[in-house]
Amino acid sequence: MPTGVAMRDPRRQLFDAAERILLRDGPNALTSRAVTTEAGCAKGVLHRHFADFDAFLAELVLARIHRLEDRSAALRASAGTGTLTGNLTAALTDLFDPVATAVVSLVISRDELRARLRAAGSTGIPLMGEAAAMLASYLTAERDLGRLKPDTDVGVLAPTLLGAAHLLYADREARSPDAEAVRRVVTAVVAGALRGEEIG
Structure with missing residues (x-):
């Protein structure tokens, strides 16, 4: 320019x-x-x-994290509507857009960036931690509504869903999985937690 x-x-x-x-x-x-x-x-x-390049990268990731706040509110509001597996499939497909998947790889590859993001309040693997919290919030709402078994451990179920979905998207060389592939993973992960009437 x-x-x-x-x-x-x-x-x-x-x-x-x-x-x-x-x-x-x-x-x-x-x-x-x-x-x-x-x-x-x-x-x-x-x-x-920006103070330096790591500060720039931290702001780039934080912008993605802030987008999750609106997504989280919308997902939680969907509790009790549609099907639980359908809601989770849509949320995970939306979450793992190509840029978000690349940002997760960036965070994992740079120690200084992770340190800055944790100093800004992020936990675990930044972006993934916030995504797990989003899923846990939704699953808690569904459990409270009776669509999940009362003893469902959402603190385990949410990161399990997230990790399984991330594995579908993590290969940069492969095409992104379609919604049906994501749905199969969601169905397998949540099957044991669903109330009988929600299965299928």
Whole structure:
């Protein structure tokens, strides 16, 4: 970008550039120079808005985490409607969009980034921890409504669902699984917790 031409929303443009690199080349290709080149701006633009590159990456991940707040409220509100397996399948399919899956790989690959995110209040594997909490909140609501057995341990069931679904999406070289593949995993994981009338 020529000197003197203002970027309309530099932070958003830098985040969008980072997401494109993650999708195209993976987390190892994500450097400050790669991001600013992809965004079409001088390297100094990134450092004008963020203390350093890890601060930029932390903000990128935190933006994804904040999106989960609205998703979590909507998922919890769906308790008692539709089918439990259908609601979970839709939530997991939405959660593991290609960018989110790439962001999880980024978080796992960078120790300093995880440390910064934990300092900001994230737990476990950042983004995955918040996603597990979202699922646990929904499953708790379903248990309270009687669609799950009263002794269902949602603290175990939620991360089990999340981990099983993540394995479907984790291979960057493979095509994303379809909704039916996700539904089969959800059905297998929750089968023992469903009340009889909810099976199927």
